[in-house]
Amino acid sequence: MTDTRHQAKELSRGSVALVLMLTTVLGATGFVAASSVAGNARASSTVSLGKTKLGMILVNSRGHTLYLFAKDRNGKSACSGSCARFWPPLLSPSKATAGAGVKAALLGKTMRSDGRLQVTYNRHPLYTFALDKQPHQTRGEGNLAFGARWWAVSARGTKVVKPATTTTTTTTTTGCAYPPCP
Numbered sequence: 734m735t736d737t738r739h740q741a742k743e744l745s746r747g748s749v750a751l752v753l754m755l756t757t758v759l760g761a762t763g764f765v766a767a768s769s770v771a772g773n774a775r776a777s778s779t780v781s782l783g784k785t786k787l788g789m790i791l792v793n794s795r796g797h798t799l800y801l802f803a804k805d806r807n808g809k810s811a812c813s814g815s816c817a818r819f820w821p822p823l824l825s826p827s828k829a830t831a832g833a834g835v836k837a838a839l840l841g842k843t844m845r846s847d848g849r850l851q852v853t854y855n856r857h858p859l860y861t862f863a864l865d866k867q868p869h870q871t872r873g874e875g876n877l878a879f880g881a882r883w884w885a886v887s888a889r890g891t892k893v894v895k896p897a898t899t900t901t902t903t904t905t906t907t908g909c910a911y912p913p914c915p
Contacts, residue, residue: 778793778794778823778824778825778827778829778830778852779793779794779829779830779831779832780792780793780799780823780829780830780831780832780835780840780852780854780859781793781794781831781832781833781834781835782832782833782834782835782888783796783798783868783869784869785798785869785870785871785885786871787871787874787885787893787895788887788893789834789887789888790871790885790886790887790888790893791835791854791859791885791886791887791888792868792869793823793861795868796868796869797861797862797865797868797869797870798861798862798865798869798870798871798873798874798885799823799854799859799860799861799885799886800820800859800860800861800862800873800874800883800884800885800886801854801857801858801859801860801883801884801886801892802820802857802858802860802879802881802883803881803882803883803884803892804879804880804881805857805858807856808841808843808853808856808857808858809843809858810822810843810845810846810851810858811880811881812858812860812879813845813846813847815879816878816879818863819862819863819864819878819879820860820861820862820863820873820878820879820883821860821861821863822845822849822851822852822858822859822860823851823852823859823860823861824849824850824851824852825842825850825851825852826850827842827850828840828841828842829842829852834888835854835888836888836890839854839855839890840852840853840854841853841854841856843858854886854890855886855889855890855891856890857886857890859886860883862876862883871885873885874893874895875894875895
């Protein structure tokens, strides 16, 4: 009977040791993953120009289109909560880096309601669009969502409005109002 109790205690100590070891390994893995995510957030704070079907517009370090939100006022974001899940803000712990074609003097930052710093360009807080899955996509252009329109941003820091499609029709007159004509 004593051997059984002794074996149970040893088994219990082994289980506790295994749980502690797994907790340590998972904790270390989580720390490494969090460091990687934080590194990616810093890496995405470079603003450059990219060529799209709208022309040359602002993009982040991954080539994703940067948008302004027409509802934002005085350099402050009006997009939070579910809005920020669809339109993730471009965040940076410090001033963003200007890539080729971008005016560094127009780059700035603003404090979001959650305390994080968001990159601005010409006083417009900058966002990406969750449905732009590939670089240089512009699926968010002109969307009306969360109370206002979303626009890609030009190198001047103004909204880029998709040019209207125009159709030209050519008619010839033969002096005959209705077919069949001679």
